[in-house]
Amino acid sequence: MDKKLLENIIINEEKLAKYLLVTKEKNDKSKFLSQAGYITSNWEILEIDLHSLLINGTIVLEEENEYGQSTA
Numbered sequence: 001m002d003k004k005l006l007e008n009i010i011i012n013e014e015k016l017a018k019y020l021l022v023t024k025e026k027n028d029k030s031k032f033l034s035q036a037g038y039i040t041s042n043w044e045i046l047e048i049d050l051h052s053l054l055i056n057g058t059i060v061l062e063e064e065n066e067y068g069q070s071t072a
Helices: 003-007 013-020 030-035 040-056
Strands: 061-065 068-071
Touching: 003 040, 013 040
Parallel strands: none
Antiparallel strands: 061 068
16 A cells, blocks of 8 residues: 555544543453553554554455455
8 A cells, every 4th residue: 555645544533532542341442452551641642653553564464265355
């Protein structure tokens, strides 16, 4: 994928601060993320790290089946 496209991706603040980092009864991801230091009061750090991963990360093909490719 074009790195210029990746640099311009906008990650919605509400998705991070009001959804992903909020504790839930079921399927809670915030507990795992808080172990890495990501909490609602510093959601900006998660946004920066996600952008960095998009731009600098490597996509690895995990498997391919009749539905398409699965990445790690």
